[in-house]
Amino acid sequence: MYTAIQNVYSKTFNYFHKTHAYLTKNPRLFLVRKLARFEVLRNGIHYLFKNQKESEEISQFNHYFFENIDLDIINSSLKENGYYSGLNLPQYIVQEILEFAESNICYGNRDPKLYFYLSNKKQAEISNGKQFIVGSYLHNIEKCPAINKMKTEPGLLAIAAKFLEARPVHIASELVWSFPVSTEWIEQLNLAQVFHYDIDDYKFLKFFFYLTNVDMFNGPHVCIRGSHKNKKFLHQLIGLRCANLDDKKIVDYYGAENLVNFYGPAGFGFVEDPFCFHKGTPPTDKARLFLQLEFAINNYKDIRSFK
Numbered sequence: 001m002y003t004a005i006q007n008v009y010s011k012t013f014n015y016f017h018k019t020h021a022y023l024t025k026n027p028r029l030f031l032v033r034k035l036a037r038f039e040v041l042r043n044g045i046h047y048l049f050k051n052q053k054e055s056e057e058i059s060q061f062n063h064y065f066f067e068n069i070d071l072d073i074i075n076s077s078l079k080e081n082g083y084y085s086g087l088n089l090p091q092y093i094v095q096e097i098l099e100f101a102e103s104n105i106c107y108g109n110r111d112p113k114l115y116f117y118l119s120n121k122k123q124a125e126i127s128n129g130k131q132f133i134v135g136s137y138l139h140n141i142e143k144c145p146a147i148n149k150m151k152t153e154p155g156l157l158a159i160a161a162k163f164l165e166a167r168p169v170h171i172a173s174e175l176v177w178s179f180p181v182s183t184e185w186i187e188q189l190n191l192a193q194v195f196h197y198d199i200d201d202y203k204f205l206k207f208f209f210y211l212t213n214v215d216m217f218n219g220p221h222v223c224i225r226g227s228h229k230n231k232k233f234l235h236q237l238i239g240l241r242c243a244n245l246d247d248k249k250i251v252d253y254y255g256a257e258n259l260v261n262f263y264g265p266a267g268f269g270f271v272e273d274p275f276c277f278h279k280g281t282p283p284t285d286k287a288r289l290f291l292q293l294e295f296a297i298n299n300y301k302d303i304r305s306f307k
């Protein structure tokens with residue numbers, strides 16, 4: 001009985017402590033995370049931010065990497081389904097990013113203390129006494145010229161501008177390996193390998209590209225078609241904490257027929273409204289290298305903190 005009371009007390013204390021830190025360090029992000037979970041509120045607030053004129057200006061583009069982009073088709077798929085797939089990176093860019101990945105330091109389980117080169121992964125795991133589930137290049141990604149160019153790629157910016165109805169701001173990018181290792185549920189929860197949705201602005205989007213071939217055994221990204229809108233009220237209310245729910249319950253509610261597994265060769269890309277329920281599947285065969293680029297209307301910084 002005494003331990004149960006202590007547990008409740010410590011959980012309540014932690015909650016208020018975390019909320020206080022969050023509110024004082026980044027009040028704007030705090031507000032977004034509280035309000036944007038509700039569809040009515042985020043649509044209303046987005047209306048205040050949107051600037052149709054600026055988004056139209058940016059839609060007139062010359063491509064660097066992507067040809068034959070049909071902005072209307074992409075935008076209507078994003079609005080209707082919550083995603084669009086079929087943005088393919090040229091093979092010379094895939095090669096450039098793979099070479100970068102092999103010759104730069106990455107960080108086991110996103111921990112800055114667990115750094116290693118891909119060729120030394122086994123030794124790094126042994127010397128740290130830990131298996132790496134993921135390996136992210138974290139801030140080192142900024143050293144990759146091909147990825148830097150993608151942040152200003154006119155085709156991607158035009159897609160983002162049309163969807164956001166405002167001038168897009170690049171707010172984050174990550175280049176990350178997922179390794180085929182067996183994991184506990186708690187590890188999957190911490191590494192976004194369970195169904196969840198993100199709240200980084202009132203409207204934002206993410207571009208994803210595979211740099212290795214991905215089939216059902218190599219960790220496909222999965223989303224639930226249409227779940228970016230008309231969410232169950234409980235799922236709006238608990239926001240990011242939906243990640244704690246059982247995946248099966250989420251799939252049962254939105255329908256197994258709406259599960260979309262993204263399979264494709266190295267270079268295959270897609271774009272997603274991150275309010276759509278999604279997850280990365282843990283690979284069971286080969287490691288997967290994945291690039292994600294995120295654009296929003298506002299940059300609140302620290303979007304990886306305070307989750």
Ligand SMILES: [Fe+2]
Binds near residue numbers: 192
């Ligand atoms: Fe996510």
